[in-house]
Amino acid sequence: MIRVHHLNNSRSQRVLWLLEELGVPYEIVRYQRNRLTMLAPEALKAVHPLGKSPVVEDDGRKLAETGLIVEYLVDRYGADLAPSRDSDLYWRYKYWLHYAEGSAMPPLLVKIYVDRLGFLALPVGPILASQLKLHLDFLEAELGNASWFLGERFSAADIMLSFPLEVATARAGLDASRPNLFGFLHRIHARPAYRRALEKGGAYRYAE
Numbered sequence: 663m664i665r666v667h668h669l670n671n672s673r674s675q676r677v678l679w680l681l682e683e684l685g686v687p688y689e690i691v692r693y694q695r696n697r698l699t700m701l702a703p704e705a706l707k708a709v710h711p712l713g714k715s716p717v718v719e720d721d722g723r724k725l726a727e728t729g730l731i732v733e734y735l736v737d738r739y740g741a742d743l744a745p746s747r748d749s750d751l752y753w754r755y756k757y758w759l760h761y762a763e764g765s766a767m768p769p770l771l772v773k774i775y776v777d778r779l780g781f782l783a784l785p786v787g788p789i790l791a792s793q794l795k796l797h798l799d800f801l802e803a804e805l806g807n808a809s810w811f812l813g814e815r816f817s818a819a820d821i822m823l824s825f826p827l828e829v830a831t832a833r834a835g836l837d838a839s840r841p842n843l844f845g846f847l848h849r850i851h852a853r854p855a856y857r858r859a860l861e862k863g864g865a866y867r868y869a870e
Contacts, residue, residue, distance in 0.1 A: 663687055663688060663689055664681065664686060664687070664688040664689070664718060664719070664720045664735075665688065665689050665690075665691060665718065665719040665720070666678060666681070666688055666689070666690050666691065666716060666717075666718055667691045667693065667706065667709050667710075667715055667716060667717040667718070667719075668690045668691065668692055668693065668715060668716060668863060669693045669694075669695065669702050669706070669714075669715035669716070670692070670693070670694055670695055670863075670864055670865060670866070671695065671865070671866060671867050671868070672695075672702075672715050672716070673715070673716060673728045673825055674715045674716030674728075674863075675825070675859065675860075675863050675866050675868075676716075676728060676732070676821050676822065676824060676825055677716045677718060677728065677731055677732070677735075678690070678859035678862060678863045679821055679824070679855060679856050679859040680732055680735055680736075680740075680743075680818060680821050681735065681859075682855035682856070682858045682859045682862075683740070683743065683821070683853075683855040684735065684736075684739045684740040684743070686735070686739045686740075690862060690863070691709075692864065693705060693706055693715060702714060702715060709724075710724070710726050712726070714726065716728060716731060718731050718734075718735075720734075720738075727763075728763060728822070728825075729759055729760060729762070729763055729822065732759065732818050732821065732822055733759065733818075736818045740818075743816075743817050743818040743821075744817055744818055745812065745815070745817070751812050751813075751815070754811075754812060754819075755812060755817055755818075755819050758811050758812075758819035758820075758822065758823055759818065759819050759822050761823075762819075762822040762823050762825070762826055763822070763826075765797070766797055766801075766823070766826035766827075767825075767826050767829075769790060769793045769794050769797065769834075770794070770826055770829050770830060770833055770834060772790055773790055773794065773833045773834060774829075774833060776790060777833070794830070794834040794835075798830060798834065798836060798840060798843065801823075801827070801843055802840045802842050802843050805842040805843060805846060806842060807842065809846075809849060810846075810849075811823060820846075820850065824847075824850050825868070827843060827846065827847060828847065828868035829868060830843075831847065831868070832867070832868060
């Protein structure tokens with residue numbers, strides 16, 4: 663059975679959601695952040711040297727990095743959550759899979775650290791704000807009036823993009839002033855598989 667090493671309030675919530683969409687049995691090994699530092703516990707370093715989550719174990723394989731985990735699970739258990747290689751949508755799908763962590767998350771992570779540093783980080787504030795706005799404007803336009811990032815077809819790319827957009831509601835001012843993205847968040851939060859993943863994964867602040 664698939665084992666998910668799951669850290670609360672983290673990227674690993676997407677893996678639980680994906681597994682619920684796929685209908686694949688899995689078990690959860692839970693880890694809690696330090697309430698003062700918000701860092702993952704040392705116990706995760708026994709699973710992977712970097713001590714990060716998610717890590718997935720399946721059939722003798724141990725996989726880290728959310729994008730790789732999502733690609734692996736879709737390839738092995740749910741090809742209907744990705745376009746076929748000969749589809750016009752295939753490379754758009756691949757782009758969004760990698761954009762989520764490669765481009766969308768870095769400025770959000772910087773924002774988290776800047777918020778913690780407070781006044782010490784004020785000089786980077788305007789630059790960071792402009793970068794966050796650039797990405798949110800880009801995503802708002804790319805989604806357009808479609809339900810999902812591949813149009814009317816839900817895919818694993820939407821699962822990957824969920825986390826940066828959820829974080830953006832808490833850290834980057836994403837709200838109803840961007841109706842396309844805000845509607846996207848309402849749609850993912852209403853999915854039965856998403857709700858089941860929340861029940862199994864435990865408290866997750868970004869779904870609020």
